[in-house]
Amino acid sequence: MTRMLLFRLLQLPLIVLAVYTVTxxxxxxVPGNPLENPEGRRPPPEIVAAMQAQYHLDxxxxxxxxxxxxASGVAWVMGTSxxxxxxxxSLRQPDWSVNEIIETGAPVSMRLGISAMMIALTxxxxxxxxxGMRPGGLADVATQLLSIVGISLPSFVIGSALLVLFxxxxxxxxxxxxxxxxxxxxxxxxxSLPFAAYISRLVRFGMxxxxxxxxxxxxxxxGLSQRQVALHHAxxxxxxxxxSYLGPATAVAMTGSFVVEKVFAVxxxxxxxxxxxxxxxxxxxxxxxxxYSTLLVLFNLAVDVMYRWVDPRIx
Amino acid sequence: xxxxxxxxxxLGGGSYxxxxxxxxxxxxxxxxxxxxxxxxxxxxxADLVIVERSDCFTLDPxxxxxxxxxxxxxxxxxxxxxxxxxxxxxxxxxxxxxSTSSDGLVWTFNLRRDAKWSNGDLVTTKDFVYAWRRALxxxxxxxxxxxxxxxxxxxxxxHWRAKALAEFNARNSVAPTTAEDARALWETTESRFRDxxxxxxxxxxxxxxxxxxxLPYFLDLCAFAPFSPVHRASVEQWTHLDAxxxxxxxxxxxxxxxxxxxxxxxxxxxxxxxxxMRLEKNAYYWDAARVPSQSVEVRVIENPNxxxxxxxxxxxxxxxxxxxEYKTEMLAQRRLFETRHAETIHADQARGxxxxxxxxxxxxxxxxxxxxxxxxxxxxTDFFSFNCRPTTPNGAPNPFHQVGVRRAFAMAxxxxxxxxxxxxxxxxVATTLVPPGSIQGYPLxxxxxFDATRAxxxxxxxxxxxxxxDGFVDDRDGKRFPTxxxxxxxxxxxxxxxxxxxxxxxxxxxxxxxxxxxxxxxLYKEDVKKGNFSIARGGWYGDYGDPSTFLELQRSTDGxxxxxxxxxxxxxxxxxxxxxTDPDRRLERLAECERFxxxxxxxxxxxxxxxxxxxxxxxxxxxxxxxxxxxxxxDEFERIDAAEAEASP
Numbered sequence: 001m002t003r004m005l006l007f008r009l010l011q012l013p014l015i016v017l018a019v020y021t022v023t024x025x026x027x028x029x030v031p032g033n034p035l036e037n038p039e040g041r042r043p044p045p046e047i048v049a050a051m052q053a054q055y056h057l058d059x060x061x062x063x064x065x066x067x068x069x070x071a072s073g074v075a076w077v078m079g080t081s082x083x084x085x086x087x088x089x090s091l092r093q094p095d096w097s098v099n100e101i102i103e104t105g106a107p108v109s110m111r112l113g114i115s116a117m118m119i120a121l122t123x124x125x126x127x128x129x130x131x132g133m134r135p136g137g138l139a140d141v142a143t144q145l146l147s148i149v150g151i152s153l154p155s156f157v158i159g160s161a162l163l164v165l166f167x168x169x170x171x172x173x174x175x176x177x178x179x180x181x182x183x184x185x186x187x188x189x190x191x192s193l194p195f196a197a198y199i200s201r202l203v204r205f206g207m208x209x210x211x212x213x214x215x216x217x218x219x220x221x222x223g224l225s226q227r228q229v230a231l232h233h234a235x236x237x238x239x240x241x242x243x244s245y246l247g248p249a250t251a252v253a254m255t256g257s258f259v260v261e262k263v264f265a266v267x268x269x270x271x272x273x274x275x276x277x278x279x280x281x282x283x284x285x286x287x288x289x290x291x292y293s294t295l296l297v298l299f300n301l302a303v304d305v306m307y308r309w310v311d312p313r314i315x
Numbered sequence: 316x317x318x319x320x321x322x323x324x325x326l327g328g329g330s331y332x333x334x335x336x337x338x339x340x341x342x343x344x345x346x347x348x349x350x351x352x353x354x355x356x357x358x359x360x361a362d363l364v365i366v367e368r369s370d371c372f373t374l375d376p377x378x379x380x381x382x383x384x385x386x387x388x389x390x391x392x393x394x395x396x397x398x399x400x401x402x403x404x405x406x407x408x409x410x411x412x413x414s415t416s417s418d419g420l421v422w423t424f425n426l427r428r429d430a431k432w433s434n435g436d437l438v439t440t441k442d443f444v445y446a447w448r449r450a451l452x453x454x455x456x457x458x459x460x461x462x463x464x465x466x467x468x469x470x471x472x473x474h475w476r477a478k479a480l481a482e483f484n485a486r487n488s489v490a491p492t493t494a495e496d497a498r499a500l501w502e503t504t505e506s507r508f509r510d511x512x513x514x515x516x517x518x519x520x521x522x523x524x525x526x527x528x529x530l531p532y533f534l535d536l537c538a539f540a541p542f543s544p545v546h547r548a549s550v551e552q553w554t555h556l557d558a559x560x561x562x563x564x565x566x567x568x569x570x571x572x573x574x575x576x577x578x579x580x581x582x583x584x585x586x587x588x589x590x591x592m593r594l595e596k597n598a599y600y601w602d603a604a605r606v607p608s609q610s611v612e613v614r615v616i617e618n619p620n621x622x623x624x625x626x627x628x629x630x631x632x633x634x635x636x637x638x639x640e641y642k643t644e645m646l647a648q649r650r651l652f653e654t655r656h657a658e659t660i661h662a663d664q665a666r667g668x669x670x671x672x673x674x675x676x677x678x679x680x681x682x683x684x685x686x687x688x689x690x691x692x693x694x695x696t697d698f699f700s701f702n703c704r705p706t707t708p709n710g711a712p713n714p715f716h717q718v719g720v721r722r723a724f725a726m727a728x729x730x731x732x733x734x735x736x737x738x739x740x741x742x743x744v745a746t747t748l749v750p751p752g753s754i755q756g757y758p759l760x761x762x763x764x765f766d767a768t769r770a771x772x773x774x775x776x777x778x779x780x781x782x783x784x785d786g787f788v789d790d791r792d793g794k795r796f797p798t799x800x801x802x803x804x805x806x807x808x809x810x811x812x813x814x815x816x817x818x819x820x821x822x823x824x825x826x827x828x829x830x831x832x833x834x835x836x837x838l839y840k841e842d843v844k845k846g847n848f849s850i851a852r853g854g855w856y857g858d859y860g861d862p863s864t865f866l867e868l869q870r871s872t873d874g875x876x877x878x879x880x881x882x883x884x885x886x887x888x889x890x891x892x893x894x895x896t897d898p899d900r901r902l903e904r905l906a907e908c909e910r911f912x913x914x915x916x917x918x919x920x921x922x923x924x925x926x927x928x929x930x931x932x933x934x935x936x937x938x939x940x941x942x943x944x945x946x947x948x949x950d951e952f953e954r955i956d957a958a959e960a961e962a963s964p
């Protein structure tokens with residue numbers, strides 16, 4: 001276990017470096033210049049030149065090296081940068097550093113993503129178990145239908161419908177901003193639906209298989225009820241595929257919530273990322289990608305550790 | 316595969332162990348959720364909640380540029396004087412009194428002794444000198460540096476410094492410059508500013524400003540956010556001289572809470588970019604007793620759809636910019652409400668009440684009506700520019716160089732029809748550029764009316780008549796009127812719809828071939844700047860309370876004269892008017908300039924005054940002002956709770 005952990009942690013910087021390099025190349029290949037702004041504010045040419053030199057926008061290789069050194073903390077260790085993990089200033093919002101933008105947006109996106117995964121797990125496992133215990137039954141057909149809806153309906157449709165119904169019509173939830181738990185409920189629910197649907201299908205399939213297995217038959221022979229067999233014997237094994245899905249899914253829920261963030265005006269990191277790509281705000285794009293690829297690797301690691309714990313045979 | 320785990324359970328593995336294991340990821344997620352909530356705790360509701368479409372780029376007053384940013388600036392900072400939002404007259408700010416010399420060139424401001432920064436420091440003349448110097452340094456890259464050029468020596472100082480920095484850079488590329496070099500250049504800069512620029516602190520509380528020409532609207536400029544003071548000591552902690560470029564570099568940490576020190580009615584205490592900003596009443600503000608609301612939350616919601624839904628769900632007091640999808644339909648509901656109560660409203664308004672006050676006394680709207688949306692006339696005009704250059708970009712003679720052709724096109728446009736059928740926001744028809752009633756003492760100027768018959772006569776006078784009865788006008792040689800290239804930006808459907816409607820009007824009334832050409836915002840702007848159009852969509856919002864903010868656009872040399880309109884007679888008229896020292900006579904002469912422009916020359920075709928659409932419930936929110944400059948000051952806003960509102964209708 002310790003060896004696995006150490007090995008994976010050593011892998012982390014290499015994976016992130018690879019992601020950085022690929023993103024960097026792609027970002028640089030996009031035509032346009034982050035310092036030109038057709039809508040209003042155009043700094044005088046001499047200031048543009050000075051900024052280009054300052055950020056090495058005239059020299060991609062220097063940018064690549066310097067940004068990497070600052071972002072990774074190497075520059076800080078060497079004493080050439082005052083802060084560790086300095087992701088630089090945003091090129092389009094010169095008053096804000098990328099670190100500041102991520103610090104305000106990331107906790108919100110993470111909260112949204114985590115809440116969504118919690119809902120997805122609860123709903124998905126419940127629906128999967130109910131359906132998997134009696135395949136073809138009424139409950140199974142109903143949950144299957146719902147999961148198809150959850151997977152196929154785009155989130156802006158579900159989101160807008162929930163918004164109009166529960167926030168505007170019944171005034172049960174506030175809209176916009178993040179105040180308490182209630183303000184995140186609707187966006188988290190919207191975001192969770194496709195995940196819940198997928199989890200329910202994974203669990204259902206696993207349950208059907210497990211309930212037909214030898215050990216389930218043995219358990220039934222012991223005199224356990226159908227429910228006991230399902231909960232104590234079948235569920236654990238049926239849950240394993242969900243666990244391996246959970247790592248990347250949580251990362252996707254936390255990063256891929258752009259549409260939900262837009263519909264519900266949740267001030268997360270998704271909007272910054274998409275806008276940064278459109279505006280070619282390279283530092284912001286790189287910063288968000290770096291933070292998220294690190295998170296993704298760490299989530300997958302956490303899932304692997306849990307996997308070994310749930311099913312010690314894996315080790 | 317199953318036998319192993321079953322075996323373990325037979326050997327005494329807890330029967331609930333598997334359930335616990337299934338629950339474990341759930342618990343981990345819960346812990347993570349609690350941790351992120353702890354890292355980012357929610358704030359209690361503020362007294363006022365305002366929703367804006369975009370966040371401020373900066374809270375550095377000298378670098379502010381956008382309307383919502385300037386509005387925030389005027390809430391956080393206080394300049395020498397301030398505008399009274401009700402009628403846009405000047406009221407004292409940090410300066411208690413002021414006087415001007417008889418030639419109008421020297422202004423002396425006496426600062427109040429009780430004006431304080433939010434950390435308790437006194438606001439002194441040094442803060443103003445420092446702030447205004449920042450605005451005049453190219454290093455700051457301030458959008459409104461040009462406004463300060465009216466101060467004696469300021470423009471020369473700005474260009475001198477820009478040139479010195481360019482030379483410094485050139486030197487650096489030959490041999491590396493040192494911190495010493497940058498320091499020496501900075502010291503020269505400081506002494507040049509002291510010696511040549513007409514901004515002087517006579518003592519801690521007396522400021523003298525010398526202008527290069529009399530400027531009757533100088534006080535209006537002083538009320539503008541970029542003229543606000545900054546707390547020198549706190550800003551200087553974030554600046555340093557760059558040895559490589561010689562520039563005074565600043566990092567923007569001082570513009571964010573908790574470092575930001577301000578002198579206005581409110582201080583920002585939380586600012587989360589593109590998320591929200593929280594303003595708390597500044598306890599040290601000299602007039603704090605007047606400010607009704609303790610705290611203001613400005614939330615950013617970019618999606619216009621969600622904005623309106625958020626307002627509809629309650630909890631938002633003011634939406635200053637309603638998205639185009641909703642405006643027309645909801646405004647129609649407002650009109651229904653007003654129509655039903657028209658008599659009462661007219662009677663109340665005749666007694667001098669503002670519309671909001673009248674609405675407040677009326678019973679709640681019925682089904683299908685609403686009172687929480689309102690279109691207010693703004694300080695801007697929507698227009699289409701004629702390309703007045705003698706030739707088109709490909710060298711052919713340009714018919715719009717002829718005054719008669721421009722007049723014909725202007726009179727053939729039925730603006731009321733455009734407003735009723737295309738824009739549908741109930742705007743006021745405009746025949747001139749300065750919005751009526753926006754500047755005290757400025758007379759009403761009438762431009763050309765809609766008159767299709769006269770329009771055709773003007774076109775015929777200019778030599779364009781349908782000689783071959785093919786439905787299109789031709790010149791004397793029988794050559795058809797060149798196809799009019801009508802350019803618009805695709806940034807909003809409004810421009811496309813207006814362009815299409817105008818095309819049909821001109822084809823129908825004048826018999827000219829018109830083709831519309833939509834371009835995205837950037838390419839549209841490039842084409843406009845290059846003069847690559849016959850008629851192009853335009854629009855202008857005034858910057859300060861003087862007609863010249865609109866009229867100077869037509870000056871031959873003005874940077875925003877997209878029409879290429881060059882008329883020395885007009886330039887001379889404008890100069891003469893600007894030289895007039897008597898304020899009333901000056902406004903009269905500026906009105907003559909405008910009359911000359913729009914009754915005779917028509918370099919552009921005004922369509923309507925812009926409106927800004929707000930959402931707020933007048934029975935809940937007090938303090939919204941209807942003066943076209945739409946100076947809305949948060950420190951005058953007050954939310955009346957529903958119970959109180961019911962009790963005192």
